[in-house]
């Protein structure tokens with residue numbers, strides 16, 4: 001079987017109307033297994049907004065300041081109602097944070113209809129992608145256009161066969177109504193591995209104001225910048241089993257920080273919101289404290305926050321992408337001792353005053 005390296009991210013749904021946070025897997029040859037995190041329902045959120053009138057205004061739409069056009073321009077295939085210029089603005093805004101963009105990116109965005117009930121994996125899925133099933137809405141012409149765009153984007157660098165294969169996979173998954181959030185590359189030669197693509201489905205919940213859309217968008221953009229974890233990107237020797245969460249954690253860390261910046265919020269507020277959400281899921285035993293899915297990216301981001309608060313991680317090198325491109329920076333950050341602390345204490349935090357979450361003294365000093 002041809003060598004393939006995919007970084008898959010997808011959402012799934014546990015129940016009607018529950019959308020999930022990013023959850024990704026890096027795989028070779030096979031698609032990732034599914035995983036899912038529920039996020040608050042619209043009703044829950046409406047209720048909490050009524051209760052807390054001082055709820056800060058989180059970023060819920062892709063509305064970014066105009067940024068200089070990066071050298072590696074985005075190729076955009078957008079069939080959603082989201083305006084192209086807003087997507088492009090936000091892509092440019094994100095990659096202008098990156099010290100040295102080393103990849104090309106094609107972004108494929110397509111709409112899906114309402115989630116199919118009961119929620120579950122896409123039916124008759126014969127693709128390498130996984131995700132929940134929604135009512136398919138894109139037309140045959142749009143699918144053909146999507147496929148031919150990806151095929152011509154990849155053909156020169158990756159070869160005819162690989163290009164045709166990946167074009168077919170993406171368009172077929174869209175045809176099935178697959179809910180998607182993924183960043184991928186075909187791997188292989190350096191030239192081919194440099195060609196990344198990112199796929200995002202916009203369902204009716206995401207089309208409206210949606211914190212999830214904003215954080216997920218930037219999470220996936222960050223994946224298009226990152227080297228794949230593995231031999232060439234082991235974070236100065238982090239054990240194999242730890243590389244994946246570090247990879248995912250970086251993408252969510254980036255997504256949360258950008259979401260704060262876009263809304264002009266102190267990032268502490270966004271972190272508090274995130275930590276509160278994850279803490280509730282832990283409390284309800286929807287997720288475990290292990291670095292595994294569901295929620296590996298969300299948990300890992302909090303672990304990076306802990307290492308940063310302990311003075312062991314320089315977050316500017318997360319945010320400018322360098323830690324995730326060179327993968328050999330900050331040799332101490334992911335030392336065995338620090339990884340152990342991250343695993344043992346990432347969830348050891350609590351609300352110290354209304355809306356303010358802090359790690360325990362033990363977590364910070366152990």
Ligand SMILES: [Zn+2]
Nearest residue numbers: 009024248251
């Ligand atoms: Zn991810």
